[in-house]
Amino acid sequence: MNWETVIGLEIHTQLATRSKIFSASATRYGAEPNTQANLVDLGFPGVLPVLNGEVVNMAIKFGLATQCEISPRSIFARKNYFYPDLPKGYQISQYELPIVHGGQLEIVLSDGSAKTVRITRAHLEEDAGKSLHEDFHGQTGIDLNRAGTPLLEIVSEPDMRSPGEAVAYMRRIHTLVRYLGISDGNMQEGSFRCDANVSVRKLGSEALGTRTELKNLNSFRFVERAIEVEVERQIDLIEDGGQVIQETRLYDPDRNETRAMRSKEEANDYRYFPDPDLLPIVIDQARIGHIAAGLPELPDAKRKRFIADYELSAYDADVLTASREQAEFYEAVVTGLGGQPKLAANWVMGELSAALNREDLDITASRVSATQLAELLQRIDDKTISGKIAKQVFDALWNDGGEVEAIIEARGLRQISDAGAIEALVDEILEAHPRQVEEYRSGKEKVFGFFVGQVMKQSEGKANPQSVNEILKIKLKS
Secondary structure (H helix, E strand, O other): OOEEEEEEEEEEEEOOOOEOOOOOOEOOOOOOOOOOOOHHHHOOOOOOOOOOHHHHHHHHHHHHHOOOEEOOEEOOEEEEOOOOOOOOOEEEEOOOOOOEEEEEEEEEOOOOOEEEEEEEEEEEEEOOOEEEOOOOOOOOEEEOOOOOOEEEEEEEOOOEOOHHHHHHHHHHHHHHHHHHOOOOOOOOOOOEEEEEEEEEEEOOOOOOOOOEEEEEEOOHHHHHHHHHHHHHHHHHHHHOOOOOOOEEEEEEOOOOEEEEEEEOOOHHHHOOEEOOOOOOEEOOHHHHHHHHHOOOOOHHHHHHHHHHHHOOOHHHHHHHOOOHHHHHHHHHHHHHHOOOHHHHHHHHHHHHHHHHHHOOOOHHHOOOOHHHHHHHHHHHHOOOOOHHHHHHHHHHHHHHOOOHHHHHHHOOOOOEOOHHHHHHHHHHHHHHOHHHHHHHHOOOOOHHHHHHHHHHHHOOOOEOHHHHHHHHHHHHHO
16 A cells, blocks of 8 residues: 556557558458568568558547647658568657647546546557467467558556556547547457556655556456556565566466566667658648548547436446447437437346347347337337336347337237226236235235236236236225
């Protein structure tokens, strides 16, 4: 408890362009190794890079969404280092003049409080290739399909003080880039990954401790666990009289530990200098204004609107706006239903989410459409079926498809709402259980649930629950 954790994140977001940042090679994931790399990507002599203009637009979108400054003039630099999957011997990136800088993002913590994390910069760069260590019998294979894929590297200030805050910030960035449509955010495919800069210092100290960099964390769970382990390692090391060394470390999830990878380089180790083959990026206000006009409703704004317009709780609004696709699905259900936002929220977050999770599907691949779900909820609202019966209809829609009304009719699921029919059922149950009737009348009110259950069982779940409760109360008092 005498130590404070200090965390900054560098998030690498693969931009959703069809071609690479400086060449016409495709960026499609999963192609055969080395089939999507041309002479520019391979660093052949005499070839020249040509900037993909769409990556500039995407960077501007991110900058506008995070209250950043958009640089009217920015330049590319060569970051020089040798690695087998970097065929040119340098990476084209941005250093002194990034395209975006000086923004902020508000995150919501687990206790419901809000915190602002400052964004130092977001710069454009090309990705390196990929080293493959499996199935090569002690050798390493190189796949250059990823070389030249456009990245937006988003660098935060060291404003986070716990692994939970780091994950909350990373989730917010993940949600934002997907809302903006600038990245698919697929962490399994490497489209969204993170390096965490971690240090510790005595509580109350203003000076930053020596930091280590945890490389290539590609899941929210790994980010949290890796930071926890590294913080514990640094504190133990210092308290035992040692010193933290500035270095790059890797997280091993199997052993739940971090291990040294290499000493941490400084900027001068990379010998940055302006790339002589690329002109500066010049952005005028007209371009910024045009892009700003086309921005979608952003997550925070949508969340606040859901709370105001649909009278949802902050929790419900958070869950429903976690992805742009889920928010759109929910609103389509509410529109089709003609209201009842809370009922729609319960079903989207409940039955629908459970079905999607069971089969590991995204909401865009839902087997029940927003229109079908709205029709189903209409039948609950007009008391054609009960909520319990609606789950049977939902399962039928999910597994076999079809129309809501047709399923209700074919399976005889229409709710019994006729007062006379329900009264007859109640009389039958009360007559069959005289002992329980006496117990209820003697003050054991918990027996009431027994009667409700028996009536619903006798009606095969079709009796209107509200009517059953009302008629039972009248009968038991008489």
